[in-house]
Amino acid sequence: MSVIRVERLHDGRRRVHLATADASARACPACGVFASRVKGSATTRPRDLPYGERGLEFFWHKRRWWCRESACPWKSFTEQIPQIPAGARLTARLRAAAGCRVRDAGSTVVQAARDLHLSWPTVMDAFREAAGEVTRAPLPEVVVLGIDETRRGRPRWEQNPETGKWQLTRDRWHTGFVDALGSGGLLGQVEGRTVADVLAWLSTTPLTWRKNIRHVAIDMSAAYRAAIRTGLPDAIVVVDHFHVVQLANKMLSLVRRRTTAEIRGRRGRATDPEWKARRRLLRNREDLTDEQFAKMWNPLLDEGKVGQTLLTAWIAKESLRNLLALARTSASRHQVGQARWKFLTWCADADIPEVRTLAATVDRWWNEIAAFIATGHSNAKSEGINRVIKLVARNAFGFRNAGHQRLRTRCVTTRRARGHLRTA
Template sequence: MLAWLATTPKPWREQIAYVAIDMSPGYRAAVRTGLPHATVVVDHFYVVQLANKMLNLVRRHTTATLRGRRGRAGDPEWRARRRLLRNREDLTDTQFSTMWNQLIGTGDIGMTLLTAWIAKEKLRDLLARARTTDRHRTGHLRWKFLTWCADCDIPEVRTRARTIDRWWPEIQAFIATGHSNAKSEGINRMIKLAARAAHGFRNPTNQRIRTRCVTTRRARGHLHPA
């Protein structure tokens, strides 16, 4: 990345005010070195993805510890695994009640999972403050999230809370600006799908033309593939 930035014109680099990245320390260090004037923003998708990975780790670790084996299809926590990863507003009242009551009925396993799930939802409440200017409300939601994680006795939740705290300046930049790299990630996905559908490209020129065709409609009338 630094080598590529070194080849770009300095006036172009100076126009870059924000850089949206995933939670990679290497990318953050590269941006700070190559674009010291730019503000680093963490895309909220990766923050929620981190929370969902934490939930999966808690489920597997708790099941292995309390049941002495891996999860099975008949276990309540296994049946609820997909609903745990969904947003609360995407669950109907019936789906939420079923998940909640089934996990409560499992005892310690369910209580641990629900504690981790609440931590994820508190983090989502914090991220939902994107493009708002009420710093007091944002600070209060951050305090609620960190306090909940600190009070629970779940190592995975506490570890993720420390990670969120270390990345707070970049997450706060997202809340303030709402900037995301969703468009570039979508374009990258279309490029990969085009290459997969073609079972790979042997001609780089044809690959570039095909990439432009699938990623923009305006360019289709200006392309003349041989």
Template sequence: MVNDTTLLLDLDGVSVARVERLAYGRRRVHLVTADETARACPACGVFATRVKGSAMTRPRDLPYGEGGLELRWHKRRWWCREAGCPRRSFTEQILQIPAGARLTARLRDTAGHRIRDAGSTVIQAARDLHLSWPTVMEAFRTQARDVTEAPLPQVTVLGIDETRRGRPSWEQDAETGKWRLTRDRWHTGFVDALGHGGLLGQVEGCTVADVLAWLATTDLDWRKGIGYVAIDISATYRAAIRIGLAHATVVVDHFHVVQLANKMLSMVRRRTTAETRSRRGRASDPEWKARRRLLRNREDLTDDQFATMWNTLLSEGKIGQTLLLTLLP
């Protein structure tokens, strides 16, 4: 049965011996080993029976309370009496606090999870947990491996889109004098557009070769399971899909279709106004007043709003009729 002092700290393998109150509300917690397996030799696994001495470490743990806790682990150093073991002595260690560790395992895990799962930045997590930036970044890399090295979920609809990532970087070749791109400002992301897989991968660049390079890292059976690929209106991505996923159906995502339709409608409105009125549109023109409603979804307009827009444009002759014809499927 786990004793109450172990449950109080909730750190398996150690128990609280005593607590001191320090200045500024901080408390110093003295720990002793509560796990018998801590005296097993890390080299040969044999339980040691002879104590060589004592040691004290100061592992850091999760923040607790306003003042925080200072941990002092008083542990023993053991002799390994196994004849064939190369390890002569060792100090006690538990799963949460390995030998030589300055941080508990749960503190490192929490730092990584805050960035990977909670959307926190590295700087914010470091401030909240009182850790350094490199420590938190390394914890995030460790947690991210569980995601990046996990097998991809089965995807029916694959989404491909570009994302801007900072500024490009160029480097001049000392021999030829030509400049070459060393860091692209565009990255290509691959997502599960229909399921819950989220972001599947991301590569630098947005060329056909970049897309095919990522697809080449996936299994053939996984690629065969993709029935549709959703992209923006990009000839580059379409060409890559025709090569790497020839069996899949290419579809354009809803956002870019609506965006393209709105751009076309606005272009027709401005062009028709210029041809009919021989000038640019003005605030007094009915088609200019209706420019916002023309770009809204029908379900977002009340019946009165839609009827007012429709009847007003219909009475404007060529301008209104042209715009209404553009709206019709």
């Protein structure tokens, strides 16, 4: 394009009159023969990237040509250039910028539309086009696959008018597949969290890619474990320490509430020693100073039944943590076996139902926990990606369209792998 002249409008904006400088615009789009006879002229107002504070508007004076080729189906045509194809009102670079804002810069569609003075559907179209590069790209090679669930929106409860009971009528989940060791980010997402949902996604991936996977890190979800046994029979399932310790902490809180209720006949109060110690009980032993530890331990020891039950449960938690701490230490099978035996016998002797349940759960998941101790693979990447997924949903004030949500989160979590977060 070449500039013919620039007009200053009364509101300070500038109107730029353009002519076509690209000689190839004279070639007929149908037959490619260069035209020489002008039919007339036309003016369009293409939109481009914002420039300057006041903005520019463009008037493109283009010519209509008669096609010279007598056999050509098009008798005449109007000039076009690759940046502004016939019928387009935006330059290709404006569309690309709108798409990249949403795909790579983490912008919402609404915000990108406001910034670039475009409409929401235009930006969404541009984003879909830009996101195609991400979704069409082959999956990166993955050795450790992470699978995790994310809640989509809020669960909805409704009262049954006949029985008067509250029922869960809507509880939507996404299952995410993550490169748990490399930087591949989110590899895919499906709606739901059942065995069938996981298998459906796995069946869309190439067989050679699946054969590469050695380990799969999951939280303690029986559905995911079952799905992996069917879909990835050669992979080893790993449950990381985070979810196991989380379970032990939940157990401690349950024991505290139950014993308080049973022995005191009421809920906990701020004056109860077990209530005072409730946060310290959940902290790691090595993170407590001796003073903090004494403040937790001594009052509970003097408290009688409530305190002693709680301390027994606390020791069970800590001995489970000692067992899990053997990960990444290249501990021998003998050491691991001993730590496990110590934990299980403590739980068996404890005679506290919650502690026994914990021991039973750990036993049921022992193969997966042992795999974690041997390899140290965790699902931390999934948890980190979950944080980003939730951030995107909040920025967008929730999504109505689950497909759009998956596309957005997919793009936003693979930026590092695609090099969009490299500051250099």
